Amino acid sequence: xxxxxxxxxxxxxxxxxxxxxxxxxxxxxxxxxxxxxxxxxxxxxxxxxxxxxxxxxxxxxxxxxxxxxxxxxxxxxxxxxxxxxxxxxxxxxxxxxxxxxxxxxxxxxxxxxxxxxxxxxxxxxxxxxxxxxxxxxxxxxxxxxxxxxxxxxxxxxxxxxxxxxxxxxxxxxxxxxxxxxxxxxxxxxxxxxxxxxxxxxxxxxxxxxxxxxxxxxxxxxxxxxxxxxxxxxxxxxxxxxxxxxxxxxxxxxxxxxxxxxxxxxxxxxxxxxxxxxxxxxxxxxxxxxxxxxxxxxxxxxxxxxxxxxxxxxxxxxxxxxxxxxxxxxxxxxxxxxxxxxxxxxxxxxxxxxxxxxxxxxxxxxxxxxxxxxxxxxxxxxxxxxxxxxxxxxxxxxxxxxxxxxxxxxxxxxxxxxxxxxxxxxxxxxxxxxxxxxxxxxxxxxxxxxxxxxxxxxxxxxxxxxxxxxxxxxxxxxxxxxxxxxxxxxxxxxxxxxxxxxxxxxxxxxxxxxxxxxxxxxxxxxxxxxxxxxxxxxxxxxxxxxxxxxxxxxxxxxxxxxxxxxxxxxxxxxxxxxxxxxxxxxxxxxxxxxxxxxxxxxxxxxxxxxxxxxxxxxxxxxxxxxxxxxxxxxxxxxxxxxxxxxxxxxxxxxxxxxxxxxxxxxxxxxxxxxxxxxxxxxxxxxxxxxxxxxxxxxxxxxxxxxxxxxxxxxxxxxxxxxxxxxxxxxxxxxxxxxxxxxxxxxxxxxxxxxxxxxxxxxxxxxxxxxxxxxxxxxxxxxxxxxxxxxxxxxxxxxxxxxxxxxxxxxxxxxxxxxxxxxxxxxxxxxxxxxxxxxxxxxxxxxxxxxxxxxxxxxxxxxxxxxxxxxxxxxxxxxxxxxxxxxxxxxxx
Amino acid sequence: xxxxxxxxxxxxxxxxxxxxxxxxxxxxxxxxxxxxxxxxxxxxxxxxxxxxxx
Numbered sequence: 031x032x033x034x035x036x037x038x039x040x041x042x043x044x045x046x047x048x049x050x051x052x053x054x055x056x057x058x059x060x061x062x063x064x065x066x067x068x069x070x071x072x073x074x075x076x077x078x079x080x081x082x083x084x085x086x087x088x089x090x091x092x093x094x095x096x097x098x099x100x101x102x103x104x105x106x107x108x109x110x111x112x113x114x115x116x117x118x119x120x121x122x123x124x125x126x127x128x129x130x131x132x133x134x135x136x137x138x139x140x141x142x143x144x145x146x147x148x149x150x151x152x153x154x155x156x157x158x159x160x161x162x163x164x165x166x167x168x169x170x171x172x173x174x175x176x177x178x179x180x181x182x183x184x185x186x187x188x189x190x191x192x193x194x195x196x197x198x199x200x201x202x203x204x205x206x207x208x209x210x211x212x213x214x215x216x217x218x219x220x221x222x223x224x225x226x227x228x229x230x231x232x233x234x235x236x237x238x239x240x241x242x243x244x245x246x247x248x249x250x251x252x253x254x255x256x257x258x259x260x261x262x263x264x265x266x267x268x269x270x271x272x273x274x275x276x277x278x279x280x281x282x283x284x285x286x287x288x289x290x291x292x293x294x295x296x297x298x299x300x301x302x303x304x305x306x307x308x309x310x311x312x313x314x315x316x317x318x319x320x321x322x323x324x325x326x327x328x329x330x331x332x333x334x335x336x337x338x339x340x341x342x343x344x345x346x347x348x349x350x351x352x353x354x355x356x357x358x359x360x361x362x363x364x365x366x367x368x369x370x371x372x373x374x375x376x377x378x379x380x381x382x383x384x385x386x387x388x389x390x391x392x393x394x395x396x397x398x399x400x401x402x403x404x405x406x407x408x409x410x411x412x413x414x415x416x417x418x419x420x421x422x423x424x425x426x427x428x429x430x431x432x433x434x435x436x437x438x439x440x441x442x443x444x445x446x447x448x449x450x451x452x453x454x455x456x457x458x459x460x461x462x463x464x465x466x467x468x469x470x471x472x473x474x475x476x477x478x479x480x481x482x483x484x485x486x487x488x489x490x491x492x493x494x495x496x497x498x499x500x501x502x503x504x505x506x507x508x509x510x511x512x513x514x515x516x517x518x519x520x521x522x523x524x525x526x527x528x529x530x531x532x533x534x535x536x537x538x539x540x541x542x543x544x545x546x547x548x549x550x551x552x553x554x555x556x557x558x559x560x561x562x563x564x565x566x567x568x569x570x571x572x573x574x575x576x577x578x579x580x581x582x583x584x585x586x587x588x589x590x591x592x593x594x595x596x597x598x599x600x601x602x603x604x605x606x607x608x609x610x611x612x613x614x615x616x617x618x619x620x621x622x623x624x625x626x627x628x629x630x631x632x633x634x635x636x637x638x639x640x641x642x643x644x645x646x647x648x649x650x651x652x653x654x655x656x657x658x659x660x661x662x663x664x665x666x667x668x669x670x671x672x673x674x675x676x677x678x679x680x681x682x683x684x685x686x687x688x689x690x691x692x693x694x695x696x697x698x699x700x701x702x703x704x705x706x707x708x709x710x711x712x713x714x715x716x717x718x719x720x721x722x723x724x725x726x727x728x729x730x731x732x733x734x735x736x737x738x739x740x741x742x743x744x745x746x747x748x749x750x751x752x753x754x755x756x757x758x759x760x761x762x763x764x765x766x767x768x769x770x771x772x773x774x775x776x777x778x779x780x781x782x783x784x785x786x787x788x789x790x791x792x793x794x795x796x797x798x799x800x801x802x803x804x805x806x807x808x809x810x811x812x813x814x815x816x817x818x819x820x821x822x823x824x825x826x827x828x829x830x831x832x833x834x835x836x837x838x839x840x841x842x843x844x845x846x847x848x849x850x851x852x853x854x855x856x857x858x859x860x861x862x863x864x865x866x867x868x869x870x871x872x873x874x875x876x877x878x879x880x881x882x883x884x885x886x887x888x889x890x891x892x893x894x895x896x897x898x899x900x901x902x903x904x905x906x907x908x909x910x911x912x913x914x915x916x917x918x919x920x921x
Numbered sequence: 922x923x924x925x926x927x928x929x930x931x932x933x934x935x936x937x938x939x940x941x942x943x944x945x946x947x948x949x950x951x952x953x954x955x956x957x958x959x960x961x962x963x964x965x966x967x968x969x970x971x972x973x974x975x
Contacts, residue, residue, distance in 0.1 A: 232950070234953055278953065281953075282947050282948070282952070282953075285947055285952055286943070286944055286947055289940070289943050290940060293936060293939065293940060297932075297933075297936060324929060324933075327933065328933070328936070
């Protein structure tokens, strides 16, 4: 056998070497471009834009999300700050001026802000892990007082969360809060690995999960959890089935199938190039058959293993009598593969093992990209793990005992302390109280509840302790229902993708009919050419371009936005965002953030400075917007040390300073007087009011630029707020917004959205996500700010970084680009197929050209999608405004 | 040119080996987290000792 023996087919252009034929080089270039294009798309998707920002469904992650995005800005501010305040060595929060704590780390004294951080830093150093401070890219979370974890050792709880592998080996998966960067993962691995009885520690920083393998006879789960908490990471053990999570299996399978398809396609292409060369240069039939069988050899695993999901999907669709994308794809793959096999066996004209492998590879790459986006969106398990408390205090024979929530049965009576979450749906049995249901219903105002009234799991008790008689537990609770809804929404494919699927499947069905027609007609006219012509139709008509048109554009847009700090939860939101012509803003927390109006504050006892210092000391370590406003107001004043700090969810904070107990919050909380109506913050002690701080508002950073940008683009902005008319009007005037509505309840807001939509507007609602959840759900596209509650965020489609409201402008630009690109892609796929398929049906397209056409049409789609985000304003443009905003903020 | 009769089977064997190695890696969690392991070479593996900070 000799490839370069004199041509045995003198008819095929003797003397013309294959490398002198331009078409051969065209094939080579196109194949190369195809591989490079699709690889770059895969790389875009695989690069994990979420590794350094929190994913939706992460309550505390919101705060981190905001903070991590803001770290850049903070660096710019730091020089000014550093002169005034020292920063905690561990968490980088400013050290309150009165605090003189330091930790011995690396042989030197380092300032720290609180006892928790000192303990964490010294322990880390004691373990010899001080490298952490060098490796980390994000500061740590301030360490809070560690909770009690003994209850996790109860056998009933352990059965649910711990998997026993052997008598001396157990495994548990823990979701940890505060895992910010890879250095945290490193720290946890080392610190827990040093604990006695721990076999193995696996940390996945992207998923924020720690897998612990330990010896249950030598250590207790509670000891490991306490160790995590001491390091500053709040642990939430997950149920045992999380160990082989569905998601992990799905990701691994997809990766394997993709790589098999990719390698197979590359090999098949190599053999195909030899065969193409043979067409021009002449080739010994024995050599030709040898290469064909090689193609068969590498294409077989691609079709039988990598393409399995398509065949499975087609079978499912067939059983449920429903036609989607999988059926035509599976038919096309099967037909091309079998036809090529038949041609190989009988030594026919052309084979397409390379085309079919490439086709499978492209489709799998598209699916992979889609799956990544879906996984990033739906981290609902994490949200649930945080919302529902894992433990409850149940009334037993003598007093109360701590039990796991799953042990509760209807009829049990549980006690819930002030500021704690209610473990199960039930009715209030104890004293009247107020509850904060914002996590579930989105209603931020505290709701009074009297004995006999219903309360729902996941809501916070504001004043307690109260007793609750359990009525519904586990999957029957309202919370579980909401989570199910969210999960289902996250699992569904985007509307756009479904539409494209439907379009593509109609198209492919027609192509299949046309193929059959071609084969029939040719077998009447010239049976020898029937098979080749039918095959050319099948190959040249590329459903690949259709199948990739939408996911390629969507994914590219989502990835570009994630790199700019905008998280797209729901891909449909992008389409709505691009087409929205009305933007409705909530005011408080969205366009504006609270600020102290010192001139209007009154101090009844003591000096103003002292009162502000006390207030700031009470609020240190809290992330609430009001707390930040208090700290800003205190500026560089020396803060007295405060201890016994206790945060009461949604109400305020109390603590003691110099032996006096103080409360800071709305009048209802600090005076215990529910009647007081104004929204000033009141500082009180045992003798009554100390000071009353009036609140003013300032526009959030980027709000003015956002409104201006939107109005320039011809979008009408309006404010719908629950606040008083005078303040809404002032803010509207300041931002240049004409339309506003004040004193609106959530129902009024919904009605306003309904009116606008009835008038034919596409409405985007921008809210802060905590109290706007129902309203957000009523808009065409909901945009939430990256702080607030997990389930409220679930109602929104787009999450903005809190520090840069104007990122919404970028998001809108990119969404519009995405939509334009997507239309181009679909039109291209349609135009290409309409022009080429008829030619193929008449037998005018030689098979090698069909293969080129198929690859080229996909390459065009992918390259076109990669253009998204190229021309859009770079993040630098937004960042240049930072110094201005900083001044605005500290003013 | 007869060398291809040796080289092609060889390349296929290598391909099979590569696929097997990749599967092994995926099944052993090598691709689950691509960020954290990048840090381990930066860290010192010394036992607890004073002055390892800077």
